[in-house]
Amino acid sequence: MGLCLSSEDALPLSYPRSKPPSKEIRVTTLGVDNSGKTSLVYRFKLGIAPNTIPTIGFNVEALSEYPPELPPEFSLEDIVRAAKKGHGGYLSRTINLWDAGGIAKIRPLWTHYIANIHAILYLVDSSDRNRLAEAKTAFHDDLFNNPRIPVKDKPKVILILANKQDVPGDHISIEEIKEALELEKTLAEGSGCVCWHVMPVSAGDNYPSETRYAQLIKEFKDKRKAEGKSDVEISFEVEKFATAFRSLKSWGNGMQEAIMWLLDAIDNPTAKMAELRCAAKKPTDVVVVDPDASSISVANGDGVATKTEEGATSEANQI
Numbered sequence: 001m002g003l004c005l006s007s008e009d010a011l012p013l014s015y016p017r018s019k020p021p022s023k024e025i026r027v028t029t030l031g032v033d034n035s036g037k038t039s040l041v042y043r044f045k046l047g048i049a050p051n052t053i054p055t056i057g058f059n060v061e062a063l064s065e066y067p068p069e070l071p072p073e074f075s076l077e078d079i080v081r082a083a084k085k086g087h088g089g090y091l092s093r094t095i096n097l098w099d100a101g102g103i104a105k106i107r108p109l110w111t112h113y114i115a116n117i118h119a120i121l122y123l124v125d126s127s128d129r130n131r132l133a134e135a136k137t138a139f140h141d142d143l144f145n146n147p148r149i150p151v152k153d154k155p156k157v158i159l160i161l162a163n164k165q166d167v168p169g170d171h172i173s174i175e176e177i178k179e180a181l182e183l184e185k186t187l188a189e190g191s192g193c194v195c196w197h198v199m200p201v202s203a204g205d206n207y208p209s210e211t212r213y214a215q216l217i218k219e220f221k222d223k224r225k226a227e228g229k230s231d232v233e234i235s236f237e238v239e240k241f242a243t244a245f246r247s248l249k250s251w252g253n254g255m256q257e258a259i260m261w262l263l264d265a266i267d268n269p270t271a272k273m274a275e276l277r278c279a280a281k282k283p284t285d286v287v288v289v290d291p292d293a294s295s296i297s298v299a300n301g302d303g304v305a306t307k308t309e310e311g312a313t314s315e316a317n318q319i
């Protein structure tokens with residue numbers, strides 16, 4: 001393996017990579033109970049998925065940095081590198097992340113948690129098919145079709161997170177979530193939502209990373225033994241890896257990607273949605289984003305019509 005830590009590798013070695021963010025945004029995690037909202041907040045804040053109990057009131061945390069992440073197939077070198085980095089860089093803004101309880105009885109309180117927010121993270125437990133219908137009901141009745149929330153107060157940006165991807169077995173796919181929650185229809189123009197997306201994450205699990213780490217350490221020890229190193233020398237080296245590994249805040253579970261997407265979407269929801277629609281359309285389709293980001297025009301590949309953000313339809317040759 002040839003990896004050797006010098007005295008320069010002493011830990012902890014965190015250092016800031018740029019200035020901390022000054023702008024603040026407000027985001028709320030919603031979803032039925034047990035979908036992983038509290039785990040996500042604390043995983044992101046503390047780097048651990050704590051033991052949770054159903055949230056009755058709410059939690060709120062200010063997040064200003066990305067947690068460091070390891071690639072799924074990480075090496076011991078990756079662990080040292082990620083630990084030296086300290087964190088995955090500052091966010092462009094501080095996110096005040098609210099976590100509201102999702103038990104049916106207290107879902108009517110969601111109306112209070114979405115006042116003046118920039119975005120919603122809506123969690124779905126993708127390992128629990130039995131509660132998919134309830135996830136839909138909560139999304140519709142307590143949020144998007146809730147008559148107590150006027151359209152102007154509906155969140156403009158929604159990121160639906162298909163959580164618990166690490167749980168083995170038959171996952172509910174992203175497409176199934178889109179269909180079950182009727183996202184295309186519910187979040188269409190006029191709903192108040194400008195930009196939405198579904199992404200897979202595992203907010204609350206360490207298990208695969210721990211297993212990989214244990215395997216790498218075993219290989220490392222065997223190799224050093226074969227090279228004639230003493231047990232004391234080997235345990236000294238292994239302790240350095242253990243310190244680095246413990247200091248890491250988060251594993252590769254999709255959360256960095258999700259937060260990056262969220263920040264981009266909040267900055268310019270119309271452009272972000274156009275980007276998504278563009279990716280989903282035929283290569284011949286043309287998406288034009290108004291520079292002031294107030295409208296999107298899509299000329300379909302058959303050259304028939306265009307659609308604007310306001311819902312107006314016009315001839316393709318007008319763009």
Ligand SMILES: Nc1nc2c(ncn2[C@@H]2O[C@H](COP(=O)(O)OP(=O)(O)O)[C@@H](O)[C@H]2O)c(=O)[nH]1
Pocket residue numbers: 031032033034035036037038039040049050051052053054055102163164165166167201202203204205
């Ligand atoms: N395996 C796994 N378990 C998770 C994940 N996220 C949350 N959990 C577990 O799901 C349960 C409910 O999580 P919690 O955060 O309290 O959900 P909440 O009710 O939506 O806040 C807890 O036992 C968590 O440990 C995940 O990504 N993977």
Ligand SMILES: [Mg+2]
Pocket residue numbers: 037038039052053054055099100101102
């Ligand atoms: Mg909770």
